[in-house]
Amino acid sequence: MTTLVAVQGDITAQTSDAIVNAANNAMRGGGGVDGAIHRAGGPEILRECIARFPNGLATGDAGWTTGGRLPARWIVHTVGPNHGAGQRDRALLESCYRRSLEVADELGARSVAFPLISAGVYAWPRREAISAAIDTIASTPTSIEEVLLVAYDAKAHQEISSALAMATSVRILQGARELHRRGYHGLRVRPAVAPSGMYWRVVLYDPAEPDSGIHYTSGAGTEFAGGHVDAMSAPGDVADLILRALPGLQATNDAPAYAAWFAGLVAAAEPQHALPVASADYFDDTDGWEIGWCSGLRYPKPPE
Structure with missing residues (x-):
């Protein structure tokens, strides 16, 4: 590897x-x-x-x-x-x-x-x-x-290091997108910022099983869903991790609008390794989700 x-x-x-x-x-x-x-x-x-x-x-x-x-x-x-x-x-x-x-x-x-x-x-x-x-x-x-x-120079090194640290979060989003591509349209993703503003959080869950869910915080580093995810992890491998952690998730192919919406969200976030935020102390999602913390850039809310 x-x-x-x-x-x-x-x-x-x-x-x-x-x-x-x-x-x-x-x-x-x-x-x-x-x-x-x-x-x-x-x-x-x-x-x-x-x-x-x-x-x-x-x-x-x-x-x-x-x-x-x-x-x-x-x-x-x-x-x-x-x-x-x-x-x-x-x-x-x-x-x-x-x-x-x-x-x-x-x-x-x-x-x-x-x-x-x-x-x-x-x-x-x-x-x-x-x-x-x-x-x-x-x-x-x-x-x-x-x-x-x-x-x-030190500034460029810090930016590269930060992007590598953020890559785990990006790969999680890409893994969810890969599952949607495989037909697992029931998978939902809800990102947020911790009250301290220091960590990005996300819950991946199946609405059909409300008590299920995978919780990740960027404070956990590369540990995710019982495995290891970093910049070199393939989105397909991350998708497999999610499936193992949510064994009840089914390939229903019944929510193409949500899958397309989420694919667009990830595509908007990928080029700059920015992370989407659905909720945080400093804003709500009335005008859509935010791409990048405190960026002011909004992406439409998910379809019903």
């Missing part, structure tokens, strides 16, 4: 088998992470780039060179989309992580260190860049044992 860890430091100093370079299409060096890697790794990297990528590299693709003078054995080069220049298709950003993992697998690497691709001079909104990184790494089949997300 792959582990995903946030690290604060210099990408060029990482001792992973491979590090990922946020390159540009020309593949001849540049600024930011790209320039730092070429400076630290020495001229051998540029010579290999010229030889291996005579026509450059397409946005969203990846390729490799040796690590030159770096501690890492290999450099996996990938070209992220330039958000500031209008390249705003998230699929291209996701492709960078997916292709980089595929190249690292082909090399036989067991550990890989990524920078936050496109979040620097390419101006991708950092929260969405973090979400794309975590979700794509989690959903990509790989033999890599350890993936590091490396942030140079």
Whole structure:
């Protein structure tokens, strides 16, 4: 199983088998992470780039060179989309992580260190860049044992760490959505914020069995429904955990409107790893549920 860890430091100093370079299409060096890697790794990297990528590299693709003078054995080069220049298709950003993992697998690497691709001079909104990184790494089949997300500054590191901690809650919502897709339309989800404002809470329940229910609080970390859920957990596996905890839940396929509503709620929350809130001390759900604590962004209430 792959582990995903946030690290604060210099990408060029990482001792992973491979590090990922946020390159540009020309593949001849540049600024930011790209320039730092070429400076630290020495001229051998540029010579290999010229030889291996005579026509450059397409946005969203990846390729490799040796690590030159770096501690890492290999450099996996990938070209992220330039958000500031209008390249705003998230699929291209996701492709960078997916292709980089595929190249690292082909090399036989067991550990890989990524920078936050496109979040620097390419101006991708950092929260969405973090979400794309975590979700794509989690959903990509790989033999890599350890993936590091490396942030140079403390603020970015804290944001990545917070997103990883929040990922358990996001995966629970995705697991519920997966059950709806399987026809378990009776599953209901009610999220809230604790009175202290410190923790997100959620109850998953079957209205046909009012005494049943799975209660989770973010204060419990990765413990959920008698199992372990984190950023690397597949939504299908989380769905199976929920089914084991609610054995009476049936696949009725009888509430497509609710299932579609909930799928839309999760889709609204996913891109920024925000969490929905149906109730809290600071508001009620008269105008709909909230996406993100105290955000003011509302999503319509569930259908009757």
